[in-house]
Amino acid sequence: xxxxxxxxxxxxxxxxxxxxxxxxxxxxxxxxxxxxxxxxxxxxxxxxxxxxxxxxxxxxxxxxxxxxxxxxxxxxxxxxxxxxxxxxxxxxxxxxxxxxxxxxxxxxxxxxxxxxxxxxxxxxxxxxxxxxxxxxxxxxxxxxxxxxxxxxxxxxxxxxxxxxxxxxxxxxxxxxxxxxxxxxxxxxxxxxxxxxxxxxxxxxxxxxxxxxxxxxxxxxxxxxxxxxxxxxxxxxxxxxxxxxxxxxxxxxxxxxxxxxxxxxxxxxxxxxxxxxxxxxxxxxxxxxxxxxxxxxxxxxxxxxxxxxxxxxxxxxxxxxxxxxxxxxxxxxxxxxxxxxxxxxxxxxxxxxxxxxxxxxxxxxxxxxxxxxxxxxxxxxxxxxxxxxxxxxxxxxxxxxxxxxxxxxxxxxxxxxxxxxxxxxxxxxxxxxxxxxxxxxxxxxxxxxxxxxxxxxxxxxxxxxxxxxxxxxxxxxxxxxxxxxxxxxxxxxxxxxxxxxxxxxxxxxxxxxxxxxxxxxxxxxxxxxxxxxxxxxxxxxxxxxxxxxxxxxxxxxxxxxxxxxxxxxxxxxxxxxxxxxxxxxxxxxxxxxxxxxxxxxxxxxxxxxxxxxxxxxxxxxxxxxxxxxxxxxxxxxxxxxxxxxxxx
Numbered sequence: 296x297x298x299x300x301x302x303x304x305x306x307x308x309x310x311x312x313x314x315x316x317x318x319x320x321x322x323x324x325x326x327x328x329x330x331x332x333x334x335x336x337x338x339x340x341x342x343x344x345x346x347x348x349x350x351x352x353x354x355x356x357x358x359x360x361x362x363x364x365x366x367x368x369x370x371x372x373x374x375x376x377x378x379x380x381x382x383x384x385x386x387x388x389x390x391x392x393x394x395x396x397x398x399x400x401x402x403x404x405x406x407x408x409x410x411x412x413x414x415x416x417x418x419x420x421x422x423x424x425x426x427x428x429x430x431x432x433x434x435x436x437x438x439x440x441x442x443x444x445x446x447x448x449x450x451x452x453x454x455x456x457x458x459x460x461x462x463x464x465x466x467x468x469x470x471x472x473x474x475x476x477x478x479x480x481x482x483x484x485x486x487x488x489x490x491x492x493x494x495x496x497x498x499x500x501x502x503x504x505x506x507x508x509x510x511x512x513x514x515x516x517x518x519x520x521x522x523x524x525x526x527x528x529x530x531x532x533x534x535x536x537x538x539x540x541x542x543x544x545x546x547x548x549x550x551x552x553x554x555x556x557x558x559x560x561x562x563x564x565x566x567x568x569x570x571x572x573x574x575x576x577x578x579x580x581x582x583x584x585x586x587x588x589x590x591x592x593x594x595x596x597x598x599x600x601x602x603x604x605x606x607x608x609x610x611x612x613x614x615x616x617x618x619x620x621x622x623x624x625x626x627x628x629x630x631x632x633x634x635x636x637x638x639x640x641x642x643x644x645x646x647x648x649x650x651x652x653x654x655x656x657x658x659x660x661x662x663x664x665x666x667x668x669x670x671x672x673x674x675x676x677x678x679x680x681x682x683x684x685x686x687x688x689x690x691x692x693x694x695x696x697x698x699x700x701x702x703x704x705x706x707x708x709x710x711x712x713x714x715x716x717x718x719x720x721x722x723x724x725x726x727x728x729x730x731x732x733x734x735x736x737x738x739x740x741x742x743x744x745x746x747x748x749x750x751x752x753x754x755x756x757x758x759x760x761x762x763x764x765x766x767x768x769x770x771x772x773x774x775x776x777x778x779x780x781x782x783x784x785x786x787x788x789x790x791x792x793x794x795x796x797x798x799x800x801x802x803x804x805x806x807x808x809x810x811x812x813x814x815x816x817x818x819x820x821x822x823x824x825x826x827x828x829x830x831x832x833x834x835x836x837x838x839x840x841x842x843x844x845x846x847x848x849x850x851x852x853x854x855x856x857x858x859x860x861x862x863x864x865x866x867x868x869x870x871x872x873x874x875x876x877x878x879x880x881x882x883x884x885x886x887x888x889x890x891x892x893x894x895x896x897x898x899x900x901x902x903x904x905x906x907x908x909x910x911x912x913x914x915x916x917x918x919x920x921x922x923x924x925x926x927x928x929x930x931x932x933x934x935x936x937x938x939x940x941x942x
Contacts, residue, residue: 408440411515411540416442418536419529421517423495425449426505427461428513436461436514448491459488460502461514468511470503470534472525499523503534505541512541573671580604580675584682594620594686601679605672607644607664611683613657615789625662633660644668647676651684659683698754700726702764705773709736709766709810732760733801735777736809738817739770740795746770752789756782767814773806783829795825799832824933834932856926859909871909874902879927883915 408426416424423443427436434456441450454461460479464471473479476492476499499519505512515537580600587596594611598620602609608623610633618630632643645661645668659680661668704726707719723730741749750770754763761774777798778786787794797816801809809832816832860872874892878899881887889899906914913919 407543412440412442415517419517422520423518426513426515429511446494448494452491458485459483464502464504464514465511468504470530472501474499474522496520501525503537505537507541507545577671577675597682598622605664608662610660629662647680649680649683651688656684656687701762705762705764709807733773733806735774736801736813737772737778737798738813740817749790756786793827796829797832853926856923863909876927879924
């Protein structure tokens, strides 16, 4: 688009007053000849006397004077030159009007410029025509359209402010014609302009400005590769074409601006429509999410509503990465990626955490959508995470209340007196607990700050048919079957801590007695120094009844019975303790001990003599051997349980 030139308007911006009947003078070096068309009329021709003064009114006309036409007579007929000039002028005007109509029918500015240059070359029968556009940002003039050029030097030529003939025309807002370009003021020349003019072989030039009131849109040029004097009619013809083009260009610019405004209005309307639609969609999803919360349907309605809104599969996971709800075409690969929290594969597009109070409660995982997700969709996902967090907290509150109730029931079950047994049984029935199905009791020894988490994990592992609570600093559970090694390892891995577990089978109606036995066994296991092991209560109860569960007393007992043998083995690198254990386990028989250890009997007898020296005479007597047997079995049990716990 052409832009007006910056700067103040001339005193007489009117083109009619600026264009006299004769062309303006060339911009030429001092002393250079003026173009013929611009030369002032001479007062007399060579060899012709100057005209005489007019005679007085009453003086008779001389015989040489042409007779005045008689009153009422016809004027003399036009000469052939007058007729040719009139015909030429009529043709020029017809071509000008045709050009004006053609330009007026065009709405594209670039097409107008191209056609303007074509018409200028045709009307003035010039070798070259081109148009320079004025750039308001830097006041340069850039060649936009050319016709008749033979090189690329002129196309796209940029003329700095105040340079070249085009600069003079833009500054004066007046037409300019030069018979020879090389006589233009040297201050106007630049290397780029001169190279372009020389490359095209331009000699003579005529340029007229394209004006819009007091602004310059550009300059229209015709040029010849030989000397040519541009007459007043040719200057006026090119100026008239430029005037028509200026009006058309302004009209095209106004139409283009109107089109741009219309397009912006349509785009704004489309954006507003899309925004309203997105807002309505978000409000609808929000209502569905709120309805899901109020209906108490859990996380499944949330996944359904979100999947329908996003047109994508949705999975909702809890903190342990267990899938709690899923909707849509969710493949196994998608669910596996959701459990891993890996959004880089399996079609996972969004993983949004469910957070409340700085605590992670899970995540919402969204798969590939049938459409591109926008900001409204992402805000919808965030809102769904908030709803899921509320539901998770609500579930936690309900679970905590249920846990407290079940904990109270457990305490009542294992501590209630005979008078309260009927009340406890009724409370169990109201809670849906079948007391007859409770066939085992398990106790976990866990540090205080992790006890609540261990109780929840154990309750989740054992299921709704179990009762789990805290009693005497232990997590105690009454459930269907004893905990096995696999379940113990799974529970320990879930809590990620070392723990001592003691489990026992309970006879029907003997849950309270089994709970007492388990707690006593835990005390003995702690006295033995066990910290991470699964122990059957029946393995420890005989020793618990015999020696109690005082750790210092137990350690003193074991040291008095086996300490001398341990210290001897440590100092000598021997293994007399293994021989002593085998001797105890095989009924104090040297022969069976030798067979069990795959040694000769004499070897066992020699080792027994060494044990006599360490343990003192009479250690094989009934009373001392009984105490020694208990110490050996307790020590052996502790070592085995520690080994199993490490495994």
